[in-house]
Amino acid sequence: MKKTNNIILETALKALLFFIVLYSVYIFTAGHYYPGGGFIGGLMTSGAIVLLLITYDIKTVQRILPINYRIITAIGLLFAIGTSAGSLFFNVPFLTHAFTHVELPVLGDLSLHTATLFDLGVYFVVVGVTMTIIQTIGEDE
């Protein structure tokens, strides 16, 4: 492994990664009322991990984030199927969602929707599939 002294990129990454991950979480949570959602949030999160992969090598990133992305994909699919099939227990058709307003002490009026959990499944699947594709191409030796 050739060692390069690319200290400018490494230093900038420490500040930039925070921005990118924060913005991807924002995009994910704002998806119900504004443009955004699980798909683009997941793509942006995997973009942040790809930036990490560009700066460091694949083994370092595997040590920083010890995640098996295939399991992340499976968890995402489980979320999607679980929220869809959960409606069957309440005697309503498949994929029927429910929502309610909750008063929380600090956050105030919050409308909780089960579609967010479905979106979380989409988010996990997108992150998992994208990172699996990039890692399998990247570590081909």
Added chain:
Amino acid sequence: MTVIVNFLIGFFILAGAILCLIATFGVIRLPDVYTRNHAASKAATLGVMSILLGTFLYFYSFEGHFNSRLILGIVFLFMTSPISGHLINRAAYNSGVKLWDRSVRDDLKEYQKKLHEE
């Protein structure tokens, strides 16, 4: 007050567009990769930042909407664009792109030669 804000919005957006135009002329007219990159990464960054600032002022003063994503975009662009310029120049130098034939001084070449001999 509205006149001043109107003037500021127009100034920022026009200045940004003109700076981007100047960056384009620089990329077309300058002789080698390094000077072109100098024009593109400096002038275009300031131009796009001015346009974003003008857009932010417009939405803040006319719609009363504080769009924090535009501020975030300005900060992000200010941090990333010079770094990308640096990385492109570095990659160009390491893959052996020649300097303009009228340039007089290349300190990095001597340094790399010295590093090679050790």
